[in-house]
Amino acid sequence: MQIQEISAHPGPVAGQGTQRAPQVCKYIDVTTCIGCKACEVACVEWNDYPFRETTFNNTYQTMPSTEWNYWNLIKFVEHEQDGNFMWLMRKDQCMHCEDPGCLRACPADGAIIKYQNGIVDFEQENCIGCGYCISGCPFDIPKFNPHTKKVFKCTLCSDRVSEGLEPACIKACPTGCLHFGTKEDMVQIAHSRAHQLKTQSGFANAGVYDPQSIGGTHVIYVLHDITRPEIYSGLPANPVIPPSYTYWKWIAKPAALVMAGLGVLAVFFHRITYGPKLPERETEELVTEHPDEVDAGRKEKP
């Protein structure tokens, strides 16, 4: 897979734009998910992590949030609307943003990579464990491993996709609520499904979640109610990257660095221009013994 962007990388990215790559996308139909958790198991199996301890907090959810070695989690929400009960089961994982906040925030050269096909991947050997990506992510996805001091998240199975396979979660899904293909195709299927929900199933607000505030995502949802994504366990309606990692990092910080460099030059040329402040000797001594040291440009003491 060709690399499109590298975190904290000054200068051009080798190979950028040398190949046309189809934009990949995972499409999740939240309305047909049955919460079987086959995708969770497939994810852990493919990525070869041991099962971690689960946490029971009075829901069917495996644990409260994704973890460094548990990248795929179905969020179970018991939702009541117009006196009716609804299960909202949203498969939570990395959204693979077109404009990734984690990559913008990362200060380590090469720790986060965005491929030409849209996959955002972490390179743990370059990760310094500062956790900026965690605060840069609008979806609270990157997770810190306190033992190795590295951050992990869903790779969209970049290792499988590069070999022409679909991600492990897609392969495991028994209901067909998970799809994988080009972004174009997935958006089209998602919209036709949303249309179907509107016209045939009575979900007037059904729609596709592909937030444009971060340039769209490479994981899209079809929701029963696109006007209130927050009810799906806090899916943000308008995900944004904090300006600290955009304007500040790429405009103000380099500008400040240039100013610091100019400051060093300034003191150097100040020394050349104005000379040093030499301790002044007793006036009479100065005049009588070293008359040649008197600076003509300076006022002498009366």
Added chain:
Amino acid sequence: MSGSVERFDEKARAAFAHRGRTVVRRGELLRHPVYTRVLHWTVAIFFVLALLSGFAIYSPWLYRWLTPLFGGGPRTRFLHPWFSLAFTIAFAFQFVNWLRPMRWTPNDSRWMRRIRAYVTNSEKSEPRDVGFFNAGQKIYFWLLGFGLVFLLITGFLMWFDDLTPRWFVAISYVVHDIAALALLAGFIIHIYESTAQQPGTFHSMIDGTVTDDWARSHHPAWYEEVTGERRQRENESE
């Protein structure tokens, strides 16, 4: 400053003076005793380490240059908060040590109004009322003090980033940068003024002494104070 803190400072000063040594020759004055010098250089060493390890992570344009100094990116990231904590602790002692001479006075406000003359070297010696520290030095001292408070708070929020929401961490990131840049600006001026710009000043932080001429030119009020005391002592002994 509370009495016990002051007493601790006095004790430390005496202990260092007892073990260390400052040779004051004829025509020289004691400016920085051993304790002050040890504190200053402890602060300086950890400040530089914190600065370099921080600026390694500050910008992609510095990352590849500065991280090798500390053994790579992860090690730099690991060391930075510890360097900074050491700097903070050392500065706390220095703060106590210098709090009294660093107090801002109306003379200092007057000094600031004629800063142009100071910067352009257009007056041969300092105004008669400049004491142990001039207003510029005091500003750098208080800049470090207040800057450190901001750096410490934002640094902790970034270090333990799961304590606060992500927006806090994102804002901390900016505040931390601004405080660090302000300190860097002060640091550049500090080094320049104390070495190339004013010969004899660097010596005072190494061997602890300055010449009478230096003291009279740069800190006249302090010179009058100490030489007045000296004259008094000499008169008394005679």
